[in-house]
Amino acid sequence: MTDLASPSPHFRLERLAEGITAAIATDDGFGLCNSGIIDLGDSTVVFDSMLTPQAADDLRRVAERLTGHPVAYLVNSHYHGDHIRGNGSFPSVRIVSTQKVRELIDERAAKALESDQRSAVTDIEDLRAGRLSAGPRDRRIFEGWFQGILATPRGLLIPLPDMFVEDRLVLRGTKRELWVMTFGGGHSPSDVLAYCPEKRIAFLGDLLSVGFHPSVGDGFPTEWIRILGSVRRLGVHWALPGHGSVGREGDISTLQDYLRALVRLANSARRQGQTRADLNSVPIPSEFSDWCFRLFFAENLARAFDLLPA
Numbered sequence: 001m002t003d004l005a006s007p008s009p010h011f012r013l014e015r016l017a018e019g020i021t022a023a024i025a026t027d028d029g030f031g032l033c034n035s036g037i038i039d040l041g042d043s044t045v046v047f048d049s050m051l052t053p054q055a056a057d058d059l060r061r062v063a064e065r066l067t068g069h070p071v072a073y074l075v076n077s078h079y080h081g082d083h084i085r086g087n088g089s090f091p092s093v094r095i096v097s098t099q100k101v102r103e104l105i106d107e108r109a110a111k112a113l114e115s116d117q118r119s120a121v122t123d124i125e126d127l128r129a130g131r132l133s134a135g136p137r138d139r140r141i142f143e144g145w146f147q148g149i150l151a152t153p154r155g156l157l158i159p160l161p162d163m164f165v166e167d168r169l170v171l172r173g174t175k176r177e178l179w180v181m182t183f184g185g186g187h188s189p190s191d192v193l194a195y196c197p198e199k200r201i202a203f204l205g206d207l208l209s210v211g212f213h214p215s216v217g218d219g220f221p222t223e224w225i226r227i228l229g230s231v232r233r234l235g236v237h238w239a240l241p242g243h244g245s246v247g248r249e250g251d252i253s254t255l256q257d258y259l260r261a262l263v264r265l266a267n268s269a270r271r272q273g274q275t276r277a278d279l280n281s282v283p284i285p286s287e288f289s290d291w292c293f294r295l296f297f298a299e300n301l302a303r304a305f306d307l308l309p310a
């Protein structure tokens, strides 16, 4: 893995293999999520379009400069705003995802942006006043996140996916192929990943985070554990997470451990007759206590609690 010269305030580049590059979101930029750039030989694929058009404009420019051809395909891993709000910076591409992701973007993306923009100023005040449970690195990331939301044009149009994967879709180029795949919904109701079989590199969106608490509030921990098992069976040399640095197979099993811990803690709270409010006092297990996004933990545990069978 080689660091390439920094092309943007919103991300840095890491070369994972010949023709395959990770764009890792900088802490204080407007990218927030990581993206992948894959050179198929005669066309280019970008995986996830980041939080803002500003980051996505840079991403497209860099992808085309690195590979020497226009971006032909953009993959949307799921409907969350930090992975799709840059879609409009990729005109005349095919946007690949599931039908379900298209429906979710169509139903929710504009409303979510509007609501994020309404609360961003207060969110920044709360952050600066120390009212959010956030360490120093979290504070930098949240500041970039909220400023990115404020810098996003009101009423931004977010083009919808127009090419659909049901199980596996193979994008074939003159140099290599990329599998766009779905195993269902784990982090969100429908999650899409991409996999380069030649180099065993997986682009996982928010199905993986490395050194960051994942966001489980909209997800299904038990399904998620199963999906990560299917990803591991593909054989993974490098795994690009939605948040955090590039990982290995061991990082995927660590996230499975995190999700299992949530289910275990939720079950034990239920057995002890605790209520949802009591979950706020459950400490973060020590193996995950130095991860970023620590304020997600209580919400994640509450989600696991809500999903326990009656």
Ligand SMILES: [Zn+2]
Residues within 6 Å of the ligand: 078, 080, 187, 188, 206, 215
């Ligand atoms: Zn997400």
